[in-house]
Amino acid sequence: MSHIPGIAITGASGRMGQMLIRTVRDSDKARLVGAVERKGHDWVGRDVGEAMGGAPLGVIVSDDPLEAFAPAQAIIDFTAPGATLEFAALAAQARAVHVIGTTGMSEEEIAALEPAARHAVIVRAGNMSLGVNLLTQLTKKVAAALDEDFDIEVIEAHHHHKVDAPSGTALMLGEAAAEGRGVALADVSDRGRDGITGARKRGDIGFTAIRGGDIVGEHDVLFAAAGERITLRHVATDRAIFARGALKAALWGQGKQPGQYDMVDVLGL
Numbered sequence: 001m002s003h004i005p006g007i008a009i010t011g012a013s014g015r016m017g018q019m020l021i022r023t024v025r026d027s028d029k030a031r032l033v034g035a036v037e038r039k040g041h042d043w044v045g046r047d048v049g050e051a052m053g054g055a056p057l058g059v060i061v062s063d064d065p066l067e068a069f070a071p072a073q074a075i076i077d078f079t080a081p082g083a084t085l086e087f088a089a090l091a092a093q094a095r096a097v098h099v100i101g102t103t104g105m106s107e108e109e110i111a112a113l114e115p116a117a118r119h120a121v122i123v124r125a126g127n128m129s130l131g132v133n134l135l136t137q138l139t140k141k142v143a144a145a146l147d148e149d150f151d152i153e154v155i156e157a158h159h160h161h162k163v164d165a166p167s168g169t170a171l172m173l174g175e176a177a178a179e180g181r182g183v184a185l186a187d188v189s190d191r192g193r194d195g196i197t198g199a200r201k202r203g204d205i206g207f208t209a210i211r212g213g214d215i216v217g218e219h220d221v222l223f224a225a226a227g228e229r230i231t232l233r234h235v236a237t238d239r240a241i242f243a244r245g246a247l248k249a250a251l252w253g254q255g256k257q258p259g260q261y262d263m264v265d266v267l268g269l
């Protein structure tokens, strides 16, 4: 058996799935050993490289995750919350590292990952890029340095296919700002303003979501006070940054103790 970790990719035909397959294909540190799509998808049964319109990669797209995970040391999963919960149990069964990029998971769904994390490594982050994870640290610092005279607003923009809001990244940034302020985000979060909302509540952290065209992902953390404003900004122009981070997490997780980790752990920030 090769000592190079085998990786299975779920949601193989998706925007991130295809980017991940290209990233693993081009890496000399990992091997593509599995590709999963949902039952009934027209890629199932085809070579994943050919389905992507390129050369064959010797990996057939499967709708049986257990079969696809069997030869893998890591599963990289950017799909949907229900699918991710199912994959967590199967990845734990295979003792494979489960890298979760899926966003839009509820508190209950996140809590339901815990049994799997007793048996295997899970690395989960709403954004796998180096830049955004660095931005969370900066956000925490700035929020800790400023008092509530500065209103904090998180503004995010994404492509028109995105199904969840606020984005996973916006929530990470909101959590970082709340942590910097020493408050719980759940107590101060202000989402979905519409109509006669009343004046802004001091200390709240607000969220705004823009959806349009092919925007890959843009996030601003605005600190607005009387007479001055600070904006921390990250702009993603290429999904490769997320795929590179996810592959890094899959390799980092090899040999680690079972448990839940995030990209701050992986990147050592």
Ligand SMILES: NC(=O)C1=CN([C@@H]2O[C@H](COP(=O)(O)OP(=O)(O)OC[C@H]3O[C@@H](n4cnc5c(N)ncnc54)[C@H](O)[C@@H]3O)[C@@H](O)[C@H]2O)C=CC1
Residues within 6 Å of the ligand: 010, 011, 012, 013, 014, 015, 016, 017, 036, 037, 038, 039, 041, 078, 079, 080, 083, 100, 101, 102, 103, 104, 125, 126, 127, 128, 129, 168, 242
């Ligand atoms: N953490 C991060 O850095 C990033 C996270 N994301 C998140 O990744 C997720 C996917 O994003 P996209 O690739 O843009 O979406 P997409 O809609 O293009 O792809 C999702 C894929 O998952 C597949 N899928 C759904 N249920 C499945 C199941 N039960 N079994 C197998 N495959 C299944 C779909 O058929 C589809 O191919 C979203 O939650 C998004 O927010 C996206 C980019 C970066």
Ligand SMILES: O=C(O)C1=N[C@H](C(=O)O)C[C@H](O)C1
Residues within 6 Å of the ligand: 103, 126, 127, 158, 162, 166, 167, 168, 169, 170, 216, 217, 218
């Ligand atoms: O759905 C996307 O595309 C993205 N989702 C993640 C999020 O919800 O923050 C990360 C990135 O912004 C792209």
